[in-house]
Amino acid sequence: MRVTKHEHACLRLERDGKTIIIDPGSFTLPLTDVKNLVAVVLTHEHPDHWTPDHLDRLTALAPRVPIFAPAGVAAAAPGYDITVVAPGDTVTVDPFTLVFYGGRHAVIHESIPIIDNVGVLVNDDFYYPGDSYAVPKGAEVRLLAAPVGAPWLKIGEAM
Incomplete structure (x- = not known):
């Protein structure tokens, strides 16, 4: 599997000529060279992890591409066909198997509501x-x- 890191939180995974895009958000340059897109994964609803512009661009390239995200993203993105996923869910989009973990975004500040967040394990190799x-x-x-x-993020907790 080939992994490409784009700006901020965006990742591109490629295997057997097929592609998954994860978290194309507001700090990511437009993704225009995506080929054979089979899935988009959005970990949570914050705009640095997804934008309507990116989803519009990606769904124009692959009109029926499934978008997997937690319920908070589906609520924040009316008009998009989002498949809601939660921790413990497994989805197969050939040649990728996605297993979702987590459930909650890390606390940013006590004044900011905690939202849904899913981590994704891809093909038991990449997390x-x-x-x-x-x-x-x-x-x-x-x-x-x-x-x-x-x-x-607190570096001690991240480590």
């Missing part, structure tokens, strides 16, 4: 927790895309 410290218990992660800078 991205979104904006959380969720650990995929029982999985042997070979590649971790861990956040290392965020307003909510």
Whole structure:
């Protein structure tokens, strides 16, 4: 599996000529060269992890591409056909198997509401927790895309 890190939180995973995009948000440049898109994963509803512009661009490239996200994203994104996922869910989009973990975004500040957040384990090899410290218990992660800078992040907890 090939993993490409784009700006901020966006990741591109490619395998067997097919592609998944994770968290194309407001700090990510437009993704215009995406080929054979089979899924989009959004970990949570904050705009640095998804924008309508990115979803419009990606769904124009692949009109029936499934979008997987927690309930908070579905509520924040009316008009998009989002498949709601929660911790414990498993979805297969050939050649990828996605297992979702977590459930809640890390606390940013006590005055800011905590929202849904899912981490995603891809093909039992690659794990991205979104904006959380969720650990995929029982999985042997070979590649971790861990956040290392965020307003909510404490480096000691991240380590």
